[in-house]
Amino acid sequence: KKIQKDNIKGFTFLGYMELRDPLRAAAKDQILAAKRAGVRTVIITGDHPETARAIGAEAGLQAGPDSVVIGSELDKWSDDELEKRVSRIAVYARVEPRHKIRIVKAWQARDEVVAMTGDGVNDAPALKAADIGIAVGFGTDVAKQASDVVILDNDLGTISAAIEEGRVIFDNIRKVSVYLIAGSFTEVFLIGSAMVMGLTAPLLAVQILWINFFADSFPHLGLALEKKELDVMRMRPRKRSEHVLNADMIKMIAIIAIVANIFLLALFFWLLGTDRSVEAVRSMMFVAVGVDSLFFVFSARTFRKSIFRMNPFSNGWLLGGVAIGFIMMIAATTIPFLKMVFEVTPLSLSDWSLLLMIALIKVIIIELAKETFILRKQAKA
Numbered sequence: 001k002k003i004q005k006d007n008i009k010g011f012t013f014l015g016y017m018e019l020r021d022p023l024r025a026a027a028k029d030q031i032l033a034a035k036r037a038g039v040r041t042v043i044i045t046g047d048h049p050e051t052a053r054a055i056g057a058e059a060g061l062q063a064g065p066d067s068v069v070i071g072s073e074l075d076k077w078s079d080d081e082l083e084k085r086v087s088r089i090a091v092y093a094r095v096e097p098r099h100k101i102r103i104v105k106a107w108q109a110r111d112e113v114v115a116m117t118g119d120g121v122n123d124a125p126a127l128k129a130a131d132i133g134i135a136v137g138f139g140t141d142v143a144k145q146a147s148d149v150v151i152l153d154n155d156l157g158t159i160s161a162a163i164e165e166g167r168v169i170f171d172n173i174r175k176v177s178v179y180l181i182a183g184s185f186t187e188v189f190l191i192g193s194a195m196v197m198g199l200t201a202p203l204l205a206v207q208i209l210w211i212n213f214f215a216d217s218f219p220h221l222g223l224a225l226e227k228k229e230l231d232v233m234r235m236r237p238r239k240r241s242e243h244v245l246n247a248d249m250i251k252m253i254a255i256i257a258i259v260a261n262i263f264l265l266a267l268f269f270w271l272l273g274t275d276r277s278v279e280a281v282r283s284m285m286f287v288a289v290g291v292d293s294l295f296f297v298f299s300a301r302t303f304r305k306s307i308f309r310m311n312p313f314s315n316g317w318l319l320g321g322v323a324i325g326f327i328m329m330i331a332a333t334t335i336p337f338l339k340m341v342f343e344v345t346p347l348s349l350s351d352w353s354l355l356l357m358i359a360l361i362k363v364i365i366i367e368l369a370k371e372t373f374i375l376r377k378q379a380k381a
Helices: 029-037 049-058 071-074 079-088 097-108 119-130 141-146 158-195 205-215 215-224 245-272 278-297 314-335 336-342 349-380
Strands: 068-070 090-092 117-120 130-137 149-151
Touching: 029 158, 049 068, 049 090, 049 158, 068 071, 068 117, 068 119, 071 090, 071 097, 079 097, 097 245, 117 119, 117 314, 119 130, 119 141, 130 141, 149 158, 158 215, 158 245, 158 278, 205 215, 205 314, 205 336, 215 314, 245 349, 278 314, 278 349
Parallel strands: 068 090, 117 130, 130 149
Antiparallel strands: none
C-alpha cells in the first residue's frame, strides 16, 4: 500500500539517519599528486548528480555547473560533440555501461591514454575498451577478467606509484640508450675519420669489443638502476607517439659524440707526431676511449640538470660499475696474456694522468653544453 500522509498513524518521529560511504583519507592527496603529474581524474558513477558533485568536490575536483553531466544528456550528444566537450567535464552521473564506453572513446579520440578503474559487472565493457583497465581487488570476477591490472590493496595511490615507477623505468631506458649509442658513435666517427684521412686505425676490432662488452657493460647496468629524479612526478605526460630517442636525446648524443671526437682526434694526431710506436699509440687510444665512456656515463645520469647539481655518490651501483670498468681497462694493459691479445703496451703514470684529465675536461664541456641547452629550453617554455 502506498504510504501517504493520511495513513501514517501511530508513529513517533525520532529523527533522520544518514548513511555515507566516505572517501579514503588519502584519496584527495593522491588525486592532487596525479594532477601535478599531468594526469586528469574524472568520476563516472551511477549515483545522483548532486551526490557525485559532492564526492567530486571532496576529492578535490572542480565540479561546477557545466562540468557535471548525466547519462540522459550524453544520449543527446553525438560522438563528435562529446569529444569536443569531454575535456571540460569532471563528473558523470546516472550513467550506464554504454555511456562509459563513449566517454573512454571520446578521450581516446583526442589521442589521450585512458586508464579506467572499476569493480562491477557494468564496468567491464569500459575496462576492456580503455588503454589500461584497472580493477580493484574486491571487485567482481567479470571486472577483473576484463582488466589489464588488478589492484589487490584497493588503494588509489597504487596507480600513482605505478605511474611514477613507469616514468623512472622509461627515463633509465633513455639514459642507457643515449650512453651506449653515444659511445658507439664516438668509436665509429673516430675510426671513420682516420680511414678517410688515410691514417692507421686508432683501434683494433678486439680492442673495441673489450670496451663495449666489458668496460662499458657494468656502468650501463648501474645506470639502469639509477634512482628516480625529484621532478619525475612534475613532468607532463609524454605523447603517445613520442619515441625513446626523441629530438632532445638525439641532440644529447650529438653533443657527446662531437665533444668526445674533437678531443680523441686531437690526441690521436698528437700521438702520431711523437716517436711512439703504432702499438703504443693504439694503447693510448684504447685506454682513452675506454676511460672516456667511463667518465661520461655520469653525464647520462640526468638530462634535466647538470650532474654538478647532483650527489655524485647517490648511485652506488653505478660507482661500482665504473670501478669494475676501470679494473677491466687496467687488466687489459697489465696482464701479459691480455696485452698479447690486444697488442698493447703498458701505460706510464703520466699517460694515465693525461687521459684522466682529458676525460674530465670533456665531461665538464658536455655538462656546460647541457646546462646551456636546458636553460634555453626553459626560457622557450
